[in-house]
Amino acid sequence: MTTSERTVASTPLPGPSPDLIRLAELVQRALHEVKRVIVGQEHMVEQLMVTLIAGGHCLLEGVPGVAKTLAVRTLADVIGGTFARVQFTPDLVPSDIVGTRIYRPSQESFDVELGPVFVNFVLADEVNRAPAKVQSAMLELMGEQQVSIGGETFALPDPFIVIATQNPIESEGVYPLPEAQRDRFLLKVDVEHPRGREEFEILRRMSVSPPTANQVLSPALIRELRTAADRVFLHNLVAEYIVRIVLATRSTSEFQLPELDQVIELGVSPRATLGLAAAGRAMALMSGRDYVLPQDVAKVARDVMAHRIMLTFDAAADGVNPRAVVDRVVSTIAPPEPVWTGTGQPTFR
Numbered sequence: 437m438t439t440s441e442r443t444v445a446s447t448p449l450p451g452p453s454p455d456l457i458r459l460a461e462l463v464q465r466a467l468h469e470v471k472r473v474i475v476g477q478e479h480m481v482e483q484l485m486v487t488l489i490a491g492g493h494c495l496l497e498g499v500p501g502v503a504k505t506l507a508v509r510t511l512a513d514v515i516g517g518t519f520a521r522v523q524f525t526p527d528l529v530p531s532d533i534v535g536t537r538i539y540r541p542s543q544e545s546f547d548v549e550l551g552p553v554f555v556n557f558v559l560a561d562e563v564n565r566a567p568a569k570v571q572s573a574m575l576e577l578m579g580e581q582q583v584s585i586g587g588e589t590f591a592l593p594d595p596f597i598v599i600a601t602q603n604p605i606e607s608e609g610v611y612p613l614p615e616a617q618r619d620r621f622l623l624k625v626d627v628e629h630p631r632g633r634e635e636f637e638i639l640r641r642m643s644v645s646p647p648t649a650n651q652v653l654s655p656a657l658i659r660e661l662r663t664a665a666d667r668v669f670l671h672n673l674v675a676e677y678i679v680r681i682v683l684a685t686r687s688t689s690e691f692q693l694p695e696l697d698q699v700i701e702l703g704v705s706p707r708a709t710l711g712l713a714a715a716g717r718a719m720a721l722m723s724g725r726d727y728v729l730p731q732d733v734a735k736v737a738r739d740v741m742a743h744r745i746m747l748t749f750d751a752a753a754d755g756v757n758p759r760a761v762v763d764r765v766v767s768t769i770a771p772p773e774p775v776w777t778g779t780g781q782p783t784f785r
Contacts, residue, residue, distance in 0.1 A: 560574070708740055
């Protein structure tokens with residue numbers, strides 16, 4: 437089920453089922469395995485799992501050497517799915533990633549050779565180095581989970597996830613991602629340098645015989661996790677809270693945010709609304725709950741919305757951080773208050 441097919445539930449569901457508790461425990465075990473290899477970067481690892489469960493794609497932005505590629509490869513090892521790394525360069529063409537038709541003289545016919553993206557995990561390394569034609573090919577495979585070659589359509593594996601990386605400090609040979617493609621990423625995670633103690637642990641753990649992760653999940657379990665996430669209860673008042681957060685980026689003065697009138701050029705798209713709901717459900721499932729709390733939504737709001745907000749020219753020139761804009765919006769919109777009735781799930785007011 438795609439993100440757009442998720443609907444807002446109107447009545448509460450029963451308490452957490454044994455299956456949901458089992459799946460949540462498996463997710464925590466999988467995260468533990470990833471963290472055995474990746475030192476620190478808990479936020480990045482958690483958001484990668486949220487993306488996987490929510491059925492979206494993730495964009496990682498950080499300087500070289502902060503374990504972006506290692507995290508994706510380790511996650512693929514823990515899931516047990518097929519994995520491919522594509523190094524994006526300015527001379528890349530669409531056929532290099534999706535495949536092409538090859539003429540076989542012995543058969544006097546064309547065969548289709550599928551490209552490296554026909555795997556469960558695609559690591560698009562330095563995705564912003566690829567030219568426009570490659571980015572347009574990425575749009576189709578990310579949005580439709582299919583590829584068109586020579587008039588034929590080929591479905592991608594299920595589950596399928598693109599995790600792209602980009603370096604924020606280089607400008608030569610770089611093509612900034614268009615807004616339409618950034619909007620296809622469910623989350624964009626900023627990956628920071630490790631802290632002092634984490635740096636020491638990296639030296640201790642990775643300098644000799646680096647650890648490896650054990651497989652915990654499988655593609656079939658990922659599909660089961662996604663089905664379970666679709667069943668996580670989203671109260672109407674929590675859904676309204678999501679909508680108010682999104683609308684506040686489009687009509688700032690109506691939501692008592694006049695200081696953002698000269699900061700936001702264009703608010704977030706409806707994909708942000710769907711993304712907040714999907715990521716909030718995934719976050720709740722990972723916590724072993726079958727209902728979404730406003731805190732789940734607030735926790736993912738930065739990574740869902742910041743890359744979708746278009747700043748004005750003056751705000752961009754002044755170095756305004758879109759994440760700070762999202763924080764201002766979320767802090768202004770009052771969340772609904774949960775009321776615990778002893779039935780296992782809260783109501784809201």
